[in-house]
Amino acid sequence: MDPSSNKHRRAESKKYIEREKERTKEKKERMGSNSISKMAARHLRILSGCNGALLSVRFFSDSTLAQEPIASTAIDSASVSPSINTAENHSQLNNNKKHSAPSSLKHAELAKFSAIADTWWDAEGPYKPLHALNPTRLAFIRSTLCRHFRKDPYSARPFEGLNIVDVGCGGGILSEPLARMGATVTGIDAVEKNIKIARLHADLDPETSTIEYCCTTAEKLVEEQRKFDAVIASEVIEHVADPAEFCKSLSALTVSEGATVISTINRSMRAYATAIIAAEHILHWLPKGTHQWSSFLTPEELVLILQRASIDVKEMAGFVYNPLTGRWSLSDDISVNFIAFGTKNS
Numbered sequence: 632m633d634p635s636s637n638k639h640r641r642a643e644s645k646k647y648i649e650r651e652k653e654r655t656k657e658k659k660e661r662m663g664s665n666s667i668s669k670m671a672a673r674h675l676r677i678l679s680g681c682n683g684a685l686l687s688v689r690f691f692s693d694s695t696l697a698q699e700p701i702a703s704t705a706i707d708s709a710s711v712s713p714s715i716n717t718a719e720n721h722s723q724l725n726n727n728k729k730h731s732a733p734s735s736l737k738h739a740e741l742a743k744f745s746a747i748a749d750t751w752w753d754a755e756g757p758y759k760p761l762h763a764l765n766p767t768r769l770a771f772i773r774s775t776l777c778r779h780f781r782k783d784p785y786s787a788r789p790f791e792g793l794n795i796v797d798v799g800c801g802g803g804i805l806s807e808p809l810a811r812m813g814a815t816v817t818g819i820d821a822v823e824k825n826i827k828i829a830r831l832h833a834d835l836d837p838e839t840s841t842i843e844y845c846c847t848t849a850e851k852l853v854e855e856q857r858k859f860d861a862v863i864a865s866e867v868i869e870h871v872a873d874p875a876e877f878c879k880s881l882s883a884l885t886v887s888e889g890a891t892v893i894s895t896i897n898r899s900m901r902a903y904a905t906a907i908i909a910a911e912h913i914l915h916w917l918p919k920g921t922h923q924w925s926s927f928l929t930p931e932e933l934v935l936i937l938q939r940a941s942i943d944v945k946e947m948a949g950f951v952y953n954p955l956t957g958r959w960s961l962s963d964d965i966s967v968n969f970i971a972f973g974t975k976n977s
């Protein structure tokens with residue numbers, strides 16, 4: 632058949648469509664493993680090595696455990712650092728996996744943050760809960776870091792002399808007050824749009840314009856051999872590909888005897904009811920799909936994976952929301968939102 636003829640082209644297109652259908656079917660089959668398998672895969676990584684905990688994953692021995700199917704939602708390539716998002720660099724990252732820490736990036740999660748990057752500083756927008764939570768989490772960070780580094784919590788700039796990295800800093804809601812409290816702050820995020828917004832906002836105030844913002848990941852900073860007195864990852868671990876590896880990177884960034892602070896959401900029924908059903912579906916505080924319940928960690932799991940990363944958790948607190956006042960407070964109720972402070976073993 633003449634390759635330039637219409638008949639030939641039609642036949643080629645038909646073949647192409649058939650091939651695509653076949654590929655889509657295969658992809659669906661691969662992705663179709665149910666959420667229990669996804670959860671089990673996560674648990675396997677978290678729990679393997681924890682005494683007595685392996686029993687809970689023996690039931691899920693199918694091949695889906697070997698590889699957690701990570702949704703492949705396309706991310707707006709313009710919004711993520713060229714150094715971490717081009718196709719070339721994805722394969723580079725995969726190659727790097729053999730030689731260095733695996734990537735913590737979960738592209739479907741980053742796409743969600745990229746889509747609403749412009750709203751970081753809208754106190755009534757999707758980040759309203761983080762703005763409301765800020766004074767409460769800062770109270771915990773201030774008291775734990777001051778105690779650990781023997782700083783005066785009543786001084787105006789208690790973090791003077793401390794070098795802090797805010798991993799997954801978003802638009803800088805937490806980085807900015809840390810800088811105002813005197814810390815030398817580095818804010819990193821995998822979404823370039825977030826970093827641009829954070830930079831623009833920080834430049835509005837001389838006290839925050841000193842923040843170093845960078846579109847990168849914790850593991851990349853580890854490769855660059857950066858070290859910090861304190862490493863903070865607030866509301867980030869539930870969005871990363873591999874929490875245990877992420878904690879290892881946080882630990883590698885922390886100086887010996889330094890501090891690591893992580894806040895996240897408990898994988899409890901109460902968290903499902905409040906952080907997902909109420910916050911996303913009833914109150915519309917957050918866009919639907921912001922959180923995946925299976926990606927949450929229980930406090931026990933977080934303590935274990937931090938321990939395995941040489942971080943001893945010394946203090947933990949819960950954040951409790953009062954719907955009447957619209958305020959958050961620190962509590963010993965860690966059943967939904969919680970924050971942990973740990974120190975790096977020497």
Ligand SMILES: C[S@@+](CC[C@H](N)C(=O)[O-])C[C@H]1O[C@@H](n2cnc3c(N)ncnc32)[C@H](O)[C@@H]1O
Nearest residue numbers: 735736744799800801804820821822865866870
């Ligand atoms: C819920 S927001 C929290 C932002 C900020 N920490 C705060 O609490 O105000 C999660 C942030 O983590 C970032 N992120 C997710 N995975 C990341 C990764 N592997 N490395 C760096 N940043 C990441 C997202 O882009 C997003 O800005």
